[in-house]
Amino acid sequence: MTFKTLTLTAVLALGTSAAFAEEVRVYNWSDYIDEELLSKFEEETGLTLIYDVFDSNEVLETKMLAGGSGYDVVVPTADFMQRQIQAGVYQKLDKSKLPNLANMWDVIEERTSRYDPGNEYSINYMWGTTGLGLNVNKVKEVLGDDFPLDTMDLVLKPENMEKLATCGVHFLDAPTEIIPMVLQYLGEDPDSSDPDVIAKAEAPLLAVRPHIQKFHSSEYVNALANGEICVAVGWSGDVLQSRDRAIEAENGVEIVYNPFAEGSLMWSDQMLIPADSPNPDGAHQFLNFIMDAQNMATASNYVYYANGNKASQEFLLEDVIGDPAIYPTEETMSNLYTKSPYDSKTQRVVTRLWTKIKSGT
Amino acid sequence: MRRALLIAVPYVWLLALFLVPFFIVLKISLSDTELAIPPYTPTLDLSQGWAGIKDFFSQLDFENFVWLTEDDLYWKAYLSSLKIAVISTFLTLLVGYPIAYGMARAPAEWRPTLMMLVILPFWTSFLIRVYAWMGILSNEGYLNQLLLWTGIISTPLTILNTNTAVYIGIVYTYLPFMILPIYSSLERMDESLIEAAEDLGCSRLQAFWLVTIPLSRPGIIAGCFLVMIPVIGEFVIPSLLGGSGTLMIGKVLWEEFFSNRDWPVASAVAVVLLLILVVPIVLFQRNQQKQAEAEK
16 A cells, blocks of 8 residues: 555656656747647647747847746747847757758758858748738729839838828838838948938938838738738738738738838748757757658748748748749849847937837937 | 734835835846846856955946936836826726716615626726727727717727827726725715705705815825826836827836846836836825824
8 A cells, every 4th residue: 555655656756747847838929830730749749838929029038138938949030049149048959959950941041140150059940021011902092003012112202101091001110120121222231230320210210100000010910901901011921921811801801912122121030949948858859840841831831931941842832932922033032131130239229219210209 | 022023014015025126126227238147237146255245336336327317218208107197097087986976876785786897897807808998999990880880970080009099998997996995985975964065055066066075085086096106107008009109108118128128227217117106105195194094
């Protein structure tokens, strides 16, 4: 009897401690994965997956810098990641545990290695561009049939914005995306961290500010789909998800995504393991699972973002790999620009400018 | 001995839940930013003993508070928060007083039910109730659909993402904090005082103005403070219902903390906010004390 009780206690104790060790906590962007993959991961590995979401790099960064977040895998954008690596937030990947690294696409790896030399810390999850999400019919109704639908003039010329305000315009609430865009429009270096150059973005933004309904980084997905707004400066895949929601709702709203003809910002979201991850082994298993060609293709087919996985391309749907809004043509690719992180002084200038644009003070 | 223990309890409470967190925030507000975990310096290193502590204190300074005076953003945000708080407190009073009055004048057997109706919404998550307002106030929302259907308006009103929506949200959320103290002071009122006033030649309105309002004043003051103090620091309602132009100190704090990663300046903003709030809180305390003494 005593013996039995003892074993039972031991088993219970083992069971609970095992349950703790076998959890993987992932912190990813909202609307950014096919949820079937989550249960598939649990089935294949026997690990319990806890999946949380965020919608701004700033929130993620603050959690990382505070330390002890409890997450095993997080997904910052590359420029934010570069600074976080410097702060010592992440651990180097154990590449021996990641055989699927062989699937990755060298073109994208070359670009991300500017932020993470040698890709020692991170793998690419998705990449995309920042451009225009449009409710085609409403925009044509307001601006006329012949107005080009891929220029920054559409959202940065006050006379156009005044008309578009009648059907609603959202901008991303992300100064690190919008300010480089305005600089590109003005013919300045979008990657500049010179306060005098950044200040030039102020006047054009203030001029269109009265016609912008809201600055928000995730609401536009639904707002575009249900016809509440007609223009959003947003992320490629989010706009395409919005297009699909409108098709599902059969509400007659037709959404398109266009990168800017003047050149769009290219960003990439990277997966990393925090230095204080409670389960780095499980984290590696998750990364390796994501880099599986079929899994990565499932994710891209669902969220409409391009990925950095060469081997996944044969499993991609035609309307993903064949859509230049997702996998841009060579010509658009050469037109894309990237951005490096701001140092803390420049960041303060940028945030201050952003507050001024949003609130008028 | 027992007496000392009894007195100690509230002080320990105050120390653990107010003073210790306050000094932590104050300490961060005197630090400098750094790209590390945590993102500020210096941190106390006790392994070096006395020298470490001295070194720690020598690195603290007030430059973040000086910074707050150099940019007009901060005082404008404080003022704007104060303005929103004052206006919404007034609106809450305007809506809450008649409700409290009606409850206090209702037949005694109805009052528990009415009380329940005021408290009941609290059982639903605050966040869900604010999200519900987004559904009501949006351009395609229920309110606009109703108004369009009845023909009162021909184009949808833009309410969501404006200050109007913020006021609606605040009044709705904080209404019970206004109703309950006013109700409790009205309920205790002796109704024969009104009869006496009317006997002495007051009209009903005069009696209300000269008797009822002064007698319910403690409730009005308590309700106003209970609404105004938390509204000044409100963050959730303006960020969900307000537009990008709604400037409030809670939002500025968020930006310092998240966008600039500048915990020291964010902490300095919080310390100043606390100092601003201390004034009404002290006034409130005084009022409570006076009232307690008057009742003795």
